[in-house]
Amino acid sequence: MDELWHASYRAMVLLFSGNPGLWEIIGISFAVSLKAIVIATPAAFAAAFVLAYTRFRGRGLVMSVMNTALSLPAVVVGLTLYLLLSRSGPLGDLRLLFTQTAMTVGQVILAFPLVFVMSHSAIQAGQRSAWETALTLGASPPRAVLTVLYEVRFGLIAAVIAGFGRIVAEVGSSMMVGGNIAHFTRNIPTAIALETSKGEFAQGIALGFVLLVLAFGLNIVLTVMQRRGGIAS
Amino acid sequence: MNAALRLTDIHKHFGERRILDDVAIALESGQCHVLSGRNGAGKTTLMKILAGLERPDSTQVKLDGVARPWRQLRHTLRRDVVYLHQYAYMFDASVEDNVGYGLRAARLPAGERRARVAEALERVDLTHLAGANARTLSGGERQRVALARAWVLRPRVMLLDEPTANMDRESREQTWFLLRRLRGDQLCVVVATHDTQAIATLPDVHLHLEEGKLRRQPAGAHDPAPSPVSAAHPAATAHDPRREGRM
Numbered sequence: 329m330d331e332l333w334h335a336s337y338r339a340m341v342l343l344f345s346g347n348p349g350l351w352e353i354i355g356i357s358f359a360v361s362l363k364a365i366v367i368a369t370p371a372a373f374a375a376a377f378v379l380a381y382t383r384f385r386g387r388g389l390v391m392s393v394m395n396t397a398l399s400l401p402a403v404v405v406g407l408t409l410y411l412l413l414s415r416s417g418p419l420g421d422l423r424l425l426f427t428q429t430a431m432t433v434g435q436v437i438l439a440f441p442l443v444f445v446m447s448h449s450a451i452q453a454g455q456r457s458a459w460e461t462a463l464t465l466g467a468s469p470p471r472a473v474l475t476v477l478y479e480v481r482f483g484l485i486a487a488v489i490a491g492f493g494r495i496v497a498e499v500g501s502s503m504m505v506g507g508n509i510a511h512f513t514r515n516i517p518t519a520i521a522l523e524t525s526k527g528e529f530a531q532g533i534a535l536g537f538v539l540l541v542l543a544f545g546l547n548i549v550l551t552v553m554q555r556r557g558g559i560a561s
Numbered sequence: 562m563n564a565a566l567r568l569t570d571i572h573k574h575f576g577e578r579r580i581l582d583d584v585a586i587a588l589e590s591g592q593c594h595v596l597s598g599r600n601g602a603g604k605t606t607l608m609k610i611l612a613g614l615e616r617p618d619s620t621q622v623k624l625d626g627v628a629r630p631w632r633q634l635r636h637t638l639r640r641d642v643v644y645l646h647q648y649a650y651m652f653d654a655s656v657e658d659n660v661g662y663g664l665r666a667a668r669l670p671a672g673e674r675r676a677r678v679a680e681a682l683e684r685v686d687l688t689h690l691a692g693a694n695a696r697t698l699s700g701g702e703r704q705r706v707a708l709a710r711a712w713v714l715r716p717r718v719m720l721l722d723e724p725t726a727n728m729d730r731e732s733r734e735q736t737w738f739l740l741r742r743l744r745g746d747q748l749c750v751v752v753a754t755h756d757t758q759a760i761a762t763l764p765d766v767h768l769h770l771e772e773g774k775l776r777r778q779p780a781g782a783h784d785p786a787p788s789p790v791s792a793a794h795p796a797a798t799a800h801d802p803r804r805e806g807r808m
Contacts, residue, residue, distance in 0.1 A: 466663045471666055
């Protein structure tokens with residue numbers, strides 16, 4: 329128990345003394361995950377809108393695939409990407425393995441289904457009359473799409489937050505395609521895994537604390553958004 | 562009388578069910594048309610087709626006797642026709658912003674937009690609620706915002722789908738009163754309603770939809786017994802001197 333308290337104390341010292349190594353890891357984590365969510369979000373919103381507002385053959389299949397992808401293990405995404413990006417793989421010539429770009433690609437694949445499914449639910453829950461009202465009042469289809477998305481914005485923000493929460497804490501994909509290289513691809517989850525395996529608990533606890541604070545903050549924002557969304561709709 | 566909109570060859574099926582069967586409709590400028598029919602007769606479907614919101618089965622509906630591809634026709638209809646839902650959808654914004662939505666979409670200068678919104682709000686007696694969130698309004702007030710939001714665009718045709726459904730008598734009468742007030746010389750209004758009082762007093766033209774066919778009835782008639790003449794045929798309009806100069 330003493331060891332835990334001691335490690336926690338050292339973790340707080342590391343965190344609040346502005347330890348450069350620690351904050352570099354946090355910076356890499358946020359840079360990769362923010363890039364991934366920025367890429368995944370517009371594509372997920374567009375796909376969710378098309379699925380919510382159009383009927384076409386295979387629509388049900390797309391929904392089933394996306395719902396299945398919600399429980400896609402990060403390590404499976406990492407393994408698949410590893411095989412694709414490794415030297416002998418079909419995309420080996422791109423030389424992306426063990427780069428932040430590869431980590432971003434993995435996180436985009438992980439975030440997309442969650443943002444898609446949640447935003448699809450939000451758009452479906454919105455009223456179709458919003459779309460028709462915008463069109464009949466002379467809005468162009470792109471403007472009408474933006475109007476509908478704005479009307480369900482709280483649900484969409486919740487989807488983005490949930491997506492970000494998933495990828496910032498994932499370890500499987502980042503470890504496999506990032507390689508956990510210090511100063512380059514080492515992010516919070518891979519650093520925690522490494523430090524724990526070395527018996528260096530202080531840095532692991534400090535980074536874990538950052539993730540906990542982040543998760544807590546995101547949940548508060550999510551709750552506020554969902555409440556506001558409930559009132560607005 | 563000028564034709565505001567003349568469409569023929571309208572067909573619509575939902576599965577095996579035939580909703581609209583070779584419907585022809587001629588709407589006259591400055592006239593109030595009441596569209597009656599049983600629940601599920603296809604009134605909403607017809608109105609949405611007229612507003613360019615619902616695609617008919619036939620690939621080429623005729624506008625003014627000329628066959629046009631739906632994509633082209635839809636553009637024309639959305640420009641000239643405004644459809645008001647049974648339960649008016651309010652954007653999550655102020656009353657003022659709701660009324661100005663279409664004007665912003667049309668990229669009108671801010672000054673002109675403000676003036677037209679103010680005029681429209683005055684017409685429906687909602688100036689005092691201009692800054693309120695439209696979603697906090699009562700059903701009757703929402704319907705008035707929807708009327709102002711449509712009227713402000715100066716459309717050729719305004720389609721109202723059961724605008725007084727679930728309203729109390731006072732709100733209903735206020736809606737009919739405002740409708741009369743909003744009608745200009747050229748605005749063509751089509752109201753789908755079951756309200757017998759409205760059917761008796763409102764229309765210049767009474768259209769009845771039954772079993773996929775649209776028929777013209779003597780204005781003010783309660784009896785839905787259809788006349789066998791096509792609604793698009795101008796000669797089918799019974800001349801009723803009582804209607805002249807009304808509204």
